[in-house]
Amino acid sequence: MKTLKIAIQKSGRLNEKSVELLKNCGLSFENYKSSLISPVSNFPLEILFLRDDDIPEYVQDGIADLGIVGENVINETEVDVAYLQMLGFGKCSLKLAIPNQCSIKTLSDLNGKSIATSYPVILRKFLEKNFVQADIRTISGSVEISPGLGLSDAICDLVSTGGTLKSNGLTPFADVLHSEAVMIGRKGIENDPLIIELIQRVQSVLRAKE
Ligand code: PRT
Ligand code: ZN
Numbered sequence: 001m002k003t004l005k006i007a008i009q010k011s012g013r014l015n016e017k018s019v020e021l022l023k024n025c026g027l028s029f030e031n032y033k034s035s036l037i038s039p040v041s042n043f044p045l046e047i048l049f050l051r052d053d054d055i056p057e058y059v060q061d062g063i064a065d066l067g068i069v070g071e072n073v074i075n076e077t078e079v080d081v082a083y084l085q086m087l088g089f090g091k092c093s094l095k096l097a098i099p100n101q102c103s104i105k106t107l108s109d110l111n112g113k114s115i116a117t118s119y120p121v122i123l124r125k126f127l128e129k130n131f132v133q134a135d136i137r138t139i140s141g142s143v144e145i146s147p148g149l150g151l152s153d154a155i156c157d158l159v160s161t162g163g164t165l166k167s168n169g170l171t172p173f174a175d176v177l178h179s180e181a182v183m184i185g186r187k188g189i190e191n192d193p194l195i196i197e198l199i200q201r202v203q204s205v206l207r208a209k210e
Pocket of ligand 2: 051052053
């Protein structure tokens with residue numbers, strides 16, 4: 001019998017909830033932090049523990065059959081995968097934010113300004129859709145300190161509680177994308193009986209939480 005592979009985040013904000021979901025689906029596996037791959041003893045499935053950024057491409061390219069990852073990462077990597085199930089955790093928004101008391105009031109005020117982000121692809125599409133020409137500065141982390149350092153006029157970053165923006169003297173300005181964790185699959189895998197079985201288990205776990 002073939003064995004499916006599911007990619008989940010190795011460590012970070014989605015790891016614990018992803019592991020919990022799979023365990024609640026009745027899957028039995030060891031959650032060793034040191035191993036990259038863990039077999040499930042009671043279902044033909046292996047769990048791959050990866051950086052979240054790699055998950056969409058692994059699924060698109062068929063290295064993994066399934067994955068659990070944030071929609072923000074899926075959209076940024078521009079992959080072609082099937083959305084199998086929204087999971088309701090890891091909720092956040094990608095927002096534009098500006099320094100408190102700055103003169104930017106409308107989206108068109110961003111013309112000619114610089115915006116720091118780790119999501120250049122999503123931001124570029126958003127700006128194009130809104131006819132804004134701004135300079136996108138791609139940085140990999142600590143985006144929120146960029147205006148204070150004089151590196152950019154605004155930022156575009158993920159927000160959940162809003163605490164990080166607040167403590168850096170920034171005000172949310174516009175929503176670019178709402179995101180939550182989603183179970184994705186390789187295109188065409190939707191009708192595989194094992195996938196259908198697994199998704200049914202996921203759905204009953206989610207229903208029990210309502
Ligand atoms: O190591 P790896 O590459 O796997 O992980 P990572 O560091 O890239 O991602 P990680 O673990 O930080 O986040 C994984 C996923 O969780 C993201 O891709 C989102 O889908 C989701 N998520 C939900 C968030 C947040 N909420 C969130 N608040 N990801 C990041 N943040 C950060 C945000 O970037 C900012 O720095 O938290 C800060 C803001 O939080 P608040 O609560 O102060 O608003
Ligand atoms: Zn990442």
